[in-house]
Amino acid sequence: EVHLVESGGGLVQPGGSLRLSCAASGFTFSSYWMTWVRQAPGKGLEWVANIKEDGSEKYYVDSVKGRFTISRDNAKNSLYLQVNSLRVEDTAVYYCARGRTAEPWGRGTLVTVSS
Amino acid sequence: DVVMTQSPLSLPVTLGQPASISCKSSQSLAYSDGNTYLNWFQQRPGQSPRRLIHKVSIRDSGVPDRFSGSGSGTEFTLKISRVEAEDVGVYYCMQGTLPCSFGQGTKLEIK
Numbered sequence: 001e002v003h004l005v006e007s008g009g010g011l012v013q014p015g016g017s018l019r020l021s022c023a024a025s026g027f028t029f030s031s032y033w034m035t036w037v038r039q040a041p042g043k044g045l046e047w048v049a050n051i052k053e054d055g056s057e058k059y060y061v062d063s064v065k066g067r068f069t070i071s072r073d074n075a076k077n078s079l080y081l082q083v084n085s086l087r088v089e090d091t092a093v094y095y096c097a098r099g100r101t102a103e104p105w106g107r108g109t110l111v112t113v114s115s
Numbered sequence: 116d117v118v119m120t121q122s123p124l125s126l127p128v129t130l131g132q133p134a135s136i137s138c139k140s141s142q143s144l145a146y147s148d149g150n151t152y153l154n155w156f157q158q159r160p161g162q163s164p165r166r167l168i169h170k171v172s173i174r175d176s177g178v179p180d181r182f183s184g185s186g187s188g189t190e191f192t193l194k195i196s197r198v199e200a201e202d203v204g205v206y207y208c209m210q211g212t213l214p215c216s217f218g219q220g221t222k223l224e225i226k
Binding site: 035037044045046047050059060061062095100101102103104105106107108 | 154156218220
């Protein structure tokens with residue numbers, strides 16, 4: 001069974017940083033694109049970033065370019081999202097999902113940016 | 116970048132009745148490989164989203180056949196033939212042509 005578990009969220013001040021992780025199991029991680037999606041409290045889904053199987057291609061939503069970095073370690077079956085220069089509007093549950101078409105999803109990790 | 120526009124944003128439906136959600140993209144989603152990467156997701160209250168349909172009309176494993184997807188180019192539709200209580204939630208379309216993007220979501224509730 002495919003399993004995705006996010007971690008690394010928490011409360012951080014504006015301008016701070018976090019490293020989000022997604023541990024994958026139940027499939028050949030190195031054979032799939034991976035995706036990060038976020039959802040602000042009470043709001044809709046926002047696609048954040050994608051990374052190709054070998055990490056050679058990465059794509060970001062405009063609002064996080066230059067601040068967030070997606071990466072992966074295929075030897076550890078893990079996906080990461082380094083989030084820097086955090087803003088209040090980055091407050092959200094961050095989900096990882098398998099593939100470019102996002103299925104399945106993890107349960108998410110909450111990032112709260114507040115002073 | 117591609118903008119996805121859903122309608123309606125709120126959808127009250129009587130149990131057993133059909134429901135339909137529209138999703139329009141700002142440019143054609145037909146990709147050079149011959150596929151159209153338009154997906155539909157369901158998010159039940161308090162749960163993570165799950166994909167219902169990919170590539171316009173292919174139902175994911177375990178998705179009831181009362182859900183169907185159709186469309187081409189820039190206009191797409193998700194239909195539920197007979198709404199059941201477990202269908203309550205928010206439905207999103209998502210285009211998979213990088214960079215990806217979601218529609219605003221349609222909240223389905225029982226009338």
